[in-house]
Amino acid sequence: MQYKLSKRSQIIKGQSEIRAMTLACTARGGINLSQGVCDTETPIPVLAGAKEAIDRGDNNYTRLDGIDELRIAVAQKEKAYKGIDVDPHNEVVITNGATGALYNAVMTLLDPGDEVVVFEPYYGYHVATFLTAGININYVRMEAPDWDFKKEDVINSITDKTKAIMINTPSNPCGKVFSEEELLFLGEIAEKNSLYIFSDEIYEYFVYDGLQHISPASLKSLKERTIIIGGFSKTFSVTGWRVGYVIAPSEITPLLGQFNDLVYICPPAPLQHGVTVGLNTLGKQHYSKLRDDHFELREIFCSTLLKVGMTPYIPNGAYYVLSDISSLPGENCKDKVMRFLDKTGVAGVPGYSFYHDNSGDNLVRFCFAKEKHIIEEACNRIEMAFKK
Ligand code: PLP
Numbered sequence: 001m002q003y004k005l006s007k008r009s010q011i012i013k014g015q016s017e018i019r020a021m022t023l024a025c026t027a028r029g030g031i032n033l034s035q036g037v038c039d040t041e042t043p044i045p046v047l048a049g050a051k052e053a054i055d056r057g058d059n060n061y062t063r064l065d066g067i068d069e070l071r072i073a074v075a076q077k078e079k080a081y082k083g084i085d086v087d088p089h090n091e092v093v094i095t096n097g098a099t100g101a102l103y104n105a106v107m108t109l110l111d112p113g114d115e116v117v118v119f120e121p122y123y124g125y126h127v128a129t130f131l132t133a134g135i136n137i138n139y140v141r142m143e144a145p146d147w148d149f150k151k152e153d154v155i156n157s158i159t160d161k162t163k164a165i166m167i168n169t170p171s172n173p174c175g176k177v178f179s180e181e182e183l184l185f186l187g188e189i190a191e192k193n194s195l196y197i198f199s200d201e202i203y204e205y206f207v208y209d210g211l212q213h214i215s216p217a218s219l220k221s222l223k224e225r226t227i228i229i230g231g232f233s234k235t236f237s238v239t240g241w242r243v244g245y246v247i248a249p250s251e252i253t254p255l256l257g258q259f260n261d262l263v264y265i266c267p268p269a270p271l272q273h274g275v276t277v278g279l280n281t282l283g284k285q286h287y288s289k290l291r292d293d294h295f296e297l298r299e300i301f302c303s304t305l306l307k308v309g310m311t312p313y314i315p316n317g318a319y320y321v322l323s324d325i326s327s328l329p330g331e332n333c334k335d336k337v338m339r340f341l342d343k344t345g346v347a348g349v350p351g352y353s354f355y356h357d358n359s360g361d362n363l364v365r366f367c368f369a370k371e372k373h374i375i376e377e378a379c380n381r382i383e384m385a386f387k388k
Helices: 007-013 017-027 044-056 068-082 097-109 124-132 151-157 180-192 253-264 269-281 284-307 333-344 372-387
Strands: 092-095 115-120 136-141 162-168 196-200 226-231 244-247 320-324 363-367
Touching: 007 124, 017 333, 044 269, 068 092, 068 244, 068 269, 092 097, 092 253, 097 124, 097 196, 097 226, 097 244, 097 253, 115 124, 124 136, 124 162, 136 151, 151 180, 162 180, 180 196, 284 320, 284 372, 333 363, 333 372
Parallel strands: 115 136, 115 162, 162 196, 196 226
Antiparallel strands: 092 244, 226 244, 320 363
């Protein structure tokens, strides 16, 4: 039988590179630095909180905006960490991961034919979420090594159909941490053109080099147009739990909640309790340890890349590094990354996965959120292979 697939399913097909590299890596018994799965152990209070919730019988649907305790804990965190006043009862919706949060925001605020500004290199799910919803994307290039962008590129990317600017700070895949000056500039543009700012802050605690994570919602009057997208996958190493949140003006949140309800009903109830316990009991040292541990991993891994001539663009945040593969043998980007996997046993993601054109062809992305001994082993393998 001939299956006639939707146009949007053709868009999704292109997003499978990371999973494909994972399969290729497994087949070769390699070290998988392609997928953004954090190896750090889940904090015990988070696990205990979820187990206790199951045993207590908290196993049913929750409210469509999530449990009170978690919304309150999220609002407290936003105030303490970013200085943002958030009303937990009207401005927070607990969602199925940051992924669900963006999806709900797109469904609530955008229509097919609308346009969104996306900085590239980008996170593929952002782009796929927009494209499958019929939203057109105007790309603004961030250039290595500092991943700066030109103000005029942003200005020129706005048309009368543009409805939002998507930012990801700290960013996957390049680790850019947007500065206050950049955010104020984007805020000015957003205000002038009545745009929303979608701000994916899932890596909010992974910031290095003395920089600070800043949310646009904490600046001037930008909170009223900022949709914060966040989650616990990275902070508590629970990528499979699917608990995140969206923070938005109270006029919007009821509908955001209804879209979450429509697709998922709610994030798993006991897991909402688990992350609540984490937020309420883990002290500052949990977050500073996350930062310090990943900083150390960054240093170890990037020094190996440098040694073998694959210039790393040192990330200021998140836990990925884009590295230059122009000196590697191979016919094209995919071929180079596959040969690198064959030669070293270490898998990365071909750079074109993060660009809408061929600008990423000389790049590979590695994820360094692994246990230290795994990163050391990966470094060892790379250095040995390049010695031969
Ligand atoms: N946003 C960014 C920028 C990511 O890199 C990822 C995961 O890699 C996600 C969102 C996914 O978050 P969640 O697991 O909460 O859906």
